[in-house]
Amino acid sequence: MERCVKCIMPVTAKGIEFDEKGVCQLCNEYREYVPKGEQALREEIQSCLQSKAEYNCIVPVSGGRDSAYALYYATKVLGLRPIAVHNDNDFETEAANRNLETITKRLNVPLVRVGTKKQLSKKIVAEKFKMNAPFGAQVIVAQTCEACQFGFESASYNTARKSGIELIIWGDSQDESTAPYHKLVQDKPPTRLRRLLSPAALHLFAYKYYFHCMKKEYGPDSPYGLKEIHLYDYIRWDQRVIVDTIQEKLGWSVPDGSPTTWRIDCTLIPVVNYLTEQAYGVSKIELGFSNMVRSGKMDRDDALRRIDMIKRNTDIDKLRSFLGTIGIAESAIDKVIARPVQIKPVSMEVQELSA
Template identity: 25%
Template sequence: MADSEHLKRCSRCVLPETAPNITFDKDGVCNFCHSYRNVEYEGESKLKEILYSYRKDSNKYDCVVGVSGGRDSSYTLLKLVKDYKLKVLAVNYENPFTDPQARINIDNAIQALNVDVVSFKLKNNIHEKTFKHNFTSWLRKPSPATIPMMCIACKLILPNVINYAKKYDVKCVVTGGNPYEYISFKRELLNVPTDENYMNLLTKSFGIKGFGGIASEVLKNPSYCHPMCIPTMITGFLYGNPYSFGPRFLTPKINFIDIFHYIPWQEEEVLLRIKQELNWESPKRFSSSWRFDCTVSHLKDYMYMKTLSMTEKDDFYSKMVREGVITREDALMRIKEENKLHINEVQELLDSTGISIVSHLQNEKKEIILKELLAEKVR
């Protein structure tokens, strides 16, 4: 792939020429900038109205919030408890790949806010097993479209959060989904239009096209279809996010609320408040505070860089530029620094899961990928 620092990039945002299905006009502006629609927020008053409607003196909790130790879930918890004075149950998935600092952040937040927290693990080490299987399957036929398969077990989190809501008779699950995080190029890789509304994931064309795109990719690499992985894949399809089929139609009595669909996500405020009020930190060895909480993110960065010469950050910051939140110059500086690969983290992850890559390499191209993976230094 091309050197990411020397790629042609959109003259308005920062998407590179390697982004799937990208085109440029005579002024160098990409098609995604031309079709982009700014985020519309429903307003904080509407958010409060909805949240307060679920207050019940007879209930121990007003709402349930999933927490990972990352910045947005920490801010969401802070906002609900301190600003809106809600009784919140925090639910944490004990991800086997969680960065140690994320665990510290959760403990600090729980102590600072004095909220109850419940934690759960997935049974039979299914997360480690599916990750190992899917990564070694990917090595047999590297494709950027199937990189999200590394995180298929994370799709089991939402059903568990729902179960806790049911247990405590809570009708409201709040999340910190950030509109800028809905990575457009993942849809393009599955032949789903970028401007398709993410809230129609399974009820309209996105669901049909998305499922077809995923099925097509899996058929190209049937090794993904291991009996161990199929139940997880089905659950992931049903509960991929709060707008998918499972939450919408199998649990209709529970309302799912993304606070950043009502109020703008403001990075400076988010980081300032959680650092000051929750003693939150991100590891100093990383230049970005985004998605550090799971170590698999470093491997996914590597995989995207090797197949597309870009990462999710290129897309994330491009949206922020289009929204006028940051300048293009700021975005360029960020991706130059934050797209540096953390190979030591990748090596530790693979070692921890006992992945032997050599046996899965079958041709010269994959041998090159392996050598790069094992020889490259942390920049």
């Protein structure tokens, strides 16, 4: 497959064009992000550092790589006394759960797990899938991760308020953001009105309304607003440093045979990765790896090798089976994930030919 000669964006990616040298427009327009620096970070958190409270910040953790390093950095580098907060979203991998217990014990940090008895996140994902399936993979992908996003923010805000904490440190990074690509292809689905009229949408709107009311009351724009800091806006995101540190010092690990350390925390990722490729002609992990190659934080050949492993290991039957376990009917799954073609063996009678 033809790909950008600088990153690994494939020619099949919607909206991507190559110049005469074989370079995509994202590479041509790329400008390196310069972090604000640790000194600026320390100035931002100075009042929290001076606090004599038992705990002075919240670090949301998923069990994945970047949030694990954020917890390490807050504790060991900045000298903060954090509470680690995890949103039990019903989709954690075994590796994520193991890492959550291991890293918090190594750092002697309390872990608060916030979930729902009725598996709300799972129900929201299933309802969104059923609601959006008639409109294609693009609409599903755009909303699949909302329940987790809302859940993490809700869990973090509520824990901060209950504990009298004013600071939340997030472990997301611009290096892994797919926003630049999606701005390039920011199509508005032509079916918005039909989606609004869907009966399943009414339940989801109530959930979104609750979240935005909560954010207005608890979030940074409220009169008693929390301060939210994104760690990698201040320090350089370096995959090698992050992985080496959390593996050596915290005992963080990935599942055996995993081709990547990225997003090993969520069982939905293979589905999101597959549907993103169906919608845009490029998988979510290809977008992430392209960012890393573009910024010089991942070797291009290494990225291609890992992508090849991921694609070869994609099992459509397993994706369909997984979606079925969270309550999605086969009729909805069929709309966006085709059944694998079953090739029946052909019996042939061999007749002996005479000379």
